[in-house]
Amino acid sequence: MKYKRLAVHTQTTRPLSLADAATAYADRGIAGISVWVEALESLGGISEHATVEAKRIVDDAGLKIPALVRGGFFCAGDATTRARRIDENRRLLETAAGLDAESLVLVVGALPGEPLDRQRGWVRDGIEAMIADAESCNVRIAIEPLHPMYAADKSCINRITDARAICELLDHRLLGVAIDVYHVWWDPDLSREIKLLGAAGRIFGLHVCDWRVPTRDLLTDRTLMGEGCIDVGRIRDEVEAAGFDGWHEVEIFSDDYWAIDQGEFLDQIVASYESL
Amino acid sequence: MKYKRLAVHTQTTRPLSLADAATAYADRGIAGISVWVEALESLGGISEHATVEAKRIVDDAGLKIPALVRGGFFCAGDATTRARRIDENRRLLETAAGLDAESLVLVVGALPGEPLDRQRGWVRDGIEAMIADAESCNVRIAIEPLHPMYAADKSCINRITDARAICELLDHRLLGVAIDVYHVWWDPDLSREIKLLGAAGRIFGLHVCDWRVPTRDLLTDRTLMGEGCIDVGRIRDEVEAAGFDGWHEVEIFSDDYWAIDQGEFLDQIVASYESL
Numbered sequence: 266m267k268y269k270r271l272a273v274h275t276q277t278t279r280p281l282s283l284a285d286a287a288t289a290y291a292d293r294g295i296a297g298i299s300v301w302v303e304a305l306e307s308l309g310g311i312s313e314h315a316t317v318e319a320k321r322i323v324d325d326a327g328l329k330i331p332a333l334v335r336g337g338f339f340c341a342g343d344a345t346t347r348a349r350r351i352d353e354n355r356r357l358l359e360t361a362a363g364l365d366a367e368s369l370v371l372v373v374g375a376l377p378g379e380p381l382d383r384q385r386g387w388v389r390d391g392i393e394a395m396i397a398d399a400e401s402c403n404v405r406i407a408i409e410p411l412h413p414m415y416a417a418d419k420s421c422i423n424r425i426t427d428a429r430a431i432c433e434l435l436d437h438r439l440l441g442v443a444i445d446v447y448h449v450w451w452d453p454d455l456s457r458e459i460k461l462l463g464a465a466g467r468i469f470g471l472h473v474c475d476w477r478v479p480t481r482d483l484l485t486d487r488t489l490m491g492e493g494c495i496d497v498g499r500i501r502d503e504v505e506a507a508g509f510d511g512w513h514e515v516e517i518f519s520d521d522y523w524a525i526d527q528g529e530f531l532d533q534i535v536a537s538y539e540s541l
Numbered sequence: 542m543k544y545k546r547l548a549v550h551t552q553t554t555r556p557l558s559l560a561d562a563a564t565a566y567a568d569r570g571i572a573g574i575s576v577w578v579e580a581l582e583s584l585g586g587i588s589e590h591a592t593v594e595a596k597r598i599v600d601d602a603g604l605k606i607p608a609l610v611r612g613g614f615f616c617a618g619d620a621t622t623r624a625r626r627i628d629e630n631r632r633l634l635e636t637a638a639g640l641d642a643e644s645l646v647l648v649v650g651a652l653p654g655e656p657l658d659r660q661r662g663w664v665r666d667g668i669e670a671m672i673a674d675a676e677s678c679n680v681r682i683a684i685e686p687l688h689p690m691y692a693a694d695k696s697c698i699n700r701i702t703d704a705r706a707i708c709e710l711l712d713h714r715l716l717g718v719a720i721d722v723y724h725v726w727w728d729p730d731l732s733r734e735i736k737l738l739g740a741a742g743r744i745f746g747l748h749v750c751d752w753r754v755p756t757r758d759l760l761t762d763r764t765l766m767g768e769g770c771i772d773v774g775r776i777r778d779e780v781e782a783a784g785f786d787g788w789h790e791v792e793i794f795s796d797d798y799w800a801i802d803q804g805e806f807l808d809q810i811v812a813s814y815e816s817l
Contacts, residue, residue: 381727385729412690413689413728414689414690416726417756417770418770423729426729427729450692451689451693452689453657453700453702453703476693478653478694479693479759480693480759483690483755483759494654494693494694
């Protein structure tokens with residue numbers, strides 16, 4: 266593959282099936298495919314069957330899987346639901362192992378109106394409960410802090426600082442952080458946090474895209490690197506200077522780009538990546 | 542006035558003229574009106590004439606003015622434009638003095654694609670250049686950190702932490718921070734920051750509203766206190782425990798509420814305020 270460190274998230278090309286995505290990525294020399302749970306749905310959802318089938322599709326295309334995306338969602342008002350969510354995460358770790366994915370990415374969840382401190386405690390407890398399973402599966406857990414605009418209902422962990430605090434508290438070689446430029450670019454502590462994470466060997470992923478100006482939708486208005494206001498190249502350089510030598514994963518949710526031909530979109534992704 | 546510490550921002554009832562807003566607030570026992578620059582436009586914009594006329598309108602209604610809103614917008618690529626912006630802020634300080642407003646609220650601005658560190662330097666320089674004028678006008682400067690979702694194009698100061706750093710660097714009795722729950726509720730450092738600001742006597746304003754779940758628009762989908770996910774009462778209590786005894790300013794931008802009868806909206810604001 267021409268682009269040995271470039272991966273694309275299946276959700277980036279959401280209109281494509283996993284099989285079509287794998288072929289389209291491979292055709293363009295993109296070496297990696299990060300698989301979303303949503304991409305397994307048409308294969309039967311989280312199950313041994315879907316895992317085997319997805320693995321075969323990805324292997325046939327000659328691709329590697331940086332990450333299974335997304336586990337987490339620990340925040341629920343009652344203990345029974347929280348325990349069930351942890352069980353679901355255990356199945357995702359097994360799925361990631363079956364796919365030979367390096368990491369399981371966690372979006373930790375949020376419950377509107379619940380005190381954030383309490384929610385962050387649930388997240389710590391949930392991740393702690395997964396660690397033995399991560400060991401037996403030999404899959405890394407990558408906590409992805411989400412932008413503060415998602416604090417109400419998607420993630421109560423909104424800065425690298427707070428994801429790092431959980432890593433330091435639980436302190437396990439399989440626990441680290443996925444850095445998505447979209448979520449963290451604004452943070453005045455970003456450079457310091459990248460250094461601290463890197464020094465501890467805890468940068469488990471680098472997700473790239475760009476912040477469109479103006480942003481017209483909170484969820485589906487990301488754009489290609491170079492088309493927004495984030496200095497993606499600088500952040501990538503800082504992450505690599507901190508010791509990260511893993512994948513550059515393109516994760517773009519965009520109504521605009523989902524509406525065009527996905528092969529053309531992938532060509533633009535490759536061009537955008539090359540210009541970084 | 543029945544509600545001695547309640548104020549409403551004119552932009553909250555944007556469809557009303559300043560005169561209609563003042564009357565409608567006073568009729569409901571709302572003691573304060575924070576005047577937006579936009580509300581002066583129909584009186585001729587920033588000018589001595591508009592200031593005198595607005596002051597007369599507000600005085601006739603028996604209201605006080607916590608703040609003139611908004612100055613700032615320091616971020617521009619060329620030095621000439623930045624100098625002009627500072628001059629505009631000086632005129633706003635004079636306007637605030639003419640209105641007998643306690644503070645001028647600053648939204649500091651942002652320039653897409655420009656390194657945030659450099660922009661934050663422009664903001665420090667701009668505020669520093671205003672301090673002598675704030676003294677001669679005897680008007681307080683209240684830096685309002687905006688939510689990180691506005692970091693691209695509205696404000697490069699996105700946490701109380703960073704507004705406080707500017708206050709400590711420039712260290713003047715007329716320089717402080719306006720805390721808007723909408724912008725800061727998600728911040729894990731919020732309680733600590735409120736204590737630090739309060740101990741230094743630097744809480745110059747408390748803006749209240751709520752974060753709607755889901756939020757459908759980045760700018761105009763705020764809601765009434767109690768209708769979203771922010772524990773506004775807890776934040777208010779923390780701010781007051783830190784020594785703040787000023788206004789509770791209702792600042793809601795909402796396409797939904799702007800579309801209804803503004804008298805009815807004000808009744809709902811008062812009910813929401815009473816339930817806090």
